[in-house]
Amino acid sequence: MLKVALPIKARSVPLFSSIAFISITSLILASCSMSSPSDLRAKADEQIKSNNLVEAEKILKKTAADQEQSNGSNDVQLAPTLSALGDLYIRQGKYAEAATLFDRASDIQQKAMAPQLVALTTSLNGKGMSLMGQGKFVAAEQVLQQALAIREDNLPAGALPIAESENSLAQLYFQTAHYPQAEALYKEAIGTYEKVKGAESAEAANVRNNLASLYYSEGKYQQAEPIFKWSISVFERTSGKESIDVANACNNLAELMRSQKRNAEAEPLFLRSLAIYEKAVGKDSLSVATACNNLAILYRVQGRFADAEPLYKRAIAIYDGSSGVSNQQFANVLDNYAELLQATSRAEEARAVRSRASAKIAQS
Numbered sequence: 001m002l003k004v005a006l007p008i009k010a011r012s013v014p015l016f017s018s019i020a021f022i023s024i025t026s027l028i029l030a031s032c033s034m035s036s037p038s039d040l041r042a043k044a045d046e047q048i049k050s051n052n053l054v055e056a057e058k059i060l061k062k063t064a065a066d067q068e069q070s071n072g073s074n075d076v077q078l079a080p081t082l083s084a085l086g087d088l089y090i091r092q093g094k095y096a097e098a099a100t101l102f103d104r105a106s107d108i109q110q111k112a113m114a115p116q117l118v119a120l121t122t123s124l125n126g127k128g129m130s131l132m133g134q135g136k137f138v139a140a141e142q143v144l145q146q147a148l149a150i151r152e153d154n155l156p157a158g159a160l161p162i163a164e165s166e167n168s169l170a171q172l173y174f175q176t177a178h179y180p181q182a183e184a185l186y187k188e189a190i191g192t193y194e195k196v197k198g199a200e201s202a203e204a205a206n207v208r209n210n211l212a213s214l215y216y217s218e219g220k221y222q223q224a225e226p227i228f229k230w231s232i233s234v235f236e237r238t239s240g241k242e243s244i245d246v247a248n249a250c251n252n253l254a255e256l257m258r259s260q261k262r263n264a265e266a267e268p269l270f271l272r273s274l275a276i277y278e279k280a281v282g283k284d285s286l287s288v289a290t291a292c293n294n295l296a297i298l299y300r301v302q303g304r305f306a307d308a309e310p311l312y313k314r315a316i317a318i319y320d321g322s323s324g325v326s327n328q329q330f331a332n333v334l335d336n337y338a339e340l341l342q343a344t345s346r347a348e349e350a351r352a353v354r355s356r357a358s359a360k361i362a363q364s
Contacts, residue, residue, distance in 0.1 A: 037063055037077055041084050053092060060085040076112040079105040114154040121147040121161065125168055132172050135326030144169045160203075163192035167207050174214050186211040202245060205234035209249050216256050228253035247276035247287070251294060258298050270295040286325055289318035293333045300340050312337040331360040 035043070040063040047056035060081060067078045082105040089098035110117075128144035131137075148165035155162055170185035186207055193204040212227035228249055235245040254269035274291040281287050296311035315333050319325045334357035341350035 037067055037081055041081060044084065044088070048088065048091070053088060056088055057085070057092075060088060074108055074111060076108060079108040079112075082108075110153070117150050118154050118161065121150050121165070124150075125165060128172070129168055132175065133324060133326065135328050137172060137176050140172055141169070144172060158192050158195065160192065160196055163189040163196075163203075163207075166192075167210065170207075171210060174210070174217070177217075179214060179218060182214055183211065186214065200234055200238075202235060202238040205231045205238070206245060209245075209252065213252050216252065216259075221256055221260060224256055225253070228256065242276050242279060244276065244280050244287070247273045247280070247291075250276075251291060254298075255294065258294075258301070263298060263302055266298055267295075270298060284318050284321065286318065286322055289315040289322075289325070289333070292318075293336060296340075297336060300336070300343070305340055305344050308340055309337075312340060327360040327363045331357040334360065 040059055044056040044059040044063075047053070047059065064078060064081045064085060067075060067081060071077065082101045086098040086101035086105065089095070089101065124143050124147035128140045128147060131140035131143060144165065148162070148169055151159065151162045151165050166185040166189040170182040170189065173179070173182035173185065189207045190204055190211065193201060193207060197203045208227050209231040212224040212231065215221075215224035215227070231249040232246060232253065235243055235249055239245045250269045251273040254266040254273065257263070257266035257269070270291065274288065274295060277285060277287040277291050292311040292315040296308040296315070299305070299308035299311070312333065316330075316337065319330045319333065334353050338350045338353040338357065341347075341353060
């Protein structure tokens with residue numbers, strides 16, 4: 001409760017006697033004691049405008065002390081008073097004292113805003129992922145780093161939202177070939193998920209699957225393959241055999257096997273992945289387009305052009321009808337189709353498709 005100073009009782013003495021024994025500061029503080037902190041800060045500002053910096057300092061110090069005594073040292077209403085006193089110290093050249101006060105004020109305000117800031121990171125993380133999906137990597141990195149920084153500043157170490165941000169930022173670094181940074185972030189996220197959710201959790205498996213994709217891109221097939229297989233088994237158990245998580249892991253394992261010319265093993269995995277995507281997210285989804293492209297590549301390298309071509313055409317048709325695909329990704333599928341056209345002696349068609357791919361790159 002705010003402690004109120006008792007008003008000075010009138011006595012049968014000349015008025016000038018009372019004034020003689022009561023300092024100007026006492027009168028100011030006594031008259032201000034019933035005022036709100038904002039009123040007191042306004043009175044201090046009046047003193048500053050009148051160049052009475054000493055009196056302003058006394059008002060602000062007492063206001064801060066009363067606020068702390070009444071509401072505690074972390075009360076959000078204390079921050080403006082501390083900032084006002086800090087501004088005064090800057091005027092007086094007391095920069096070290098001012099910095100200390102501003103540190104306290106910002107710390108109080110940050111703690112008060114923490115729930116709102118942390119809630120904001122959900123949108124920031126989603127925005128970063130959507131930008132990354134469009135190939136806007138610079139903008140995506142800025143947003144994802146902002147989300148991670150807010151979470152690290154306002155949540156305890158090892159909190160799950162921090163792991164989510166680490167995984168998201170790692171995916172961006174993976175896609176931009178910053179492999180050491182991506183690997184470090186993936187491992188940080190895995191450690192958190194395994195500790196909090198369990199080593200056999202879907203969350204831990206998801207990040208391990210991403211790490212395995214990185215190993216695959218680096219040509220570390222022996223490290224990647226067992227992780228992909230383990231991820232599939234975990235996802236089947238935790239998410240269901242027809243989950244998107246299973247489809248993603250099957251696609252990744254199939255890509256690895258195709259790279260090793262283990263085509264007979266890769267094909268059923270690609271087909272399973274495609275079937276899951278069609279059922280889970282729709283036959284005209286971008287995931288289906290990606291799966292069609294990947295399976296078409298397998299058929300093309302096997303010389304199964306009749307099987308590959310309709311898959312390429314289907315992927316291109318889906319991309320044509322979508323605004324969410326990146327120009328680079330679209331160009332890659334066009335280039336893949338152009339190779340098939342070239343291999344089947346349709347050079348003019350191949351040139352036209354390659355020209356379209358170049359135009360997509362130019363738009364990036």
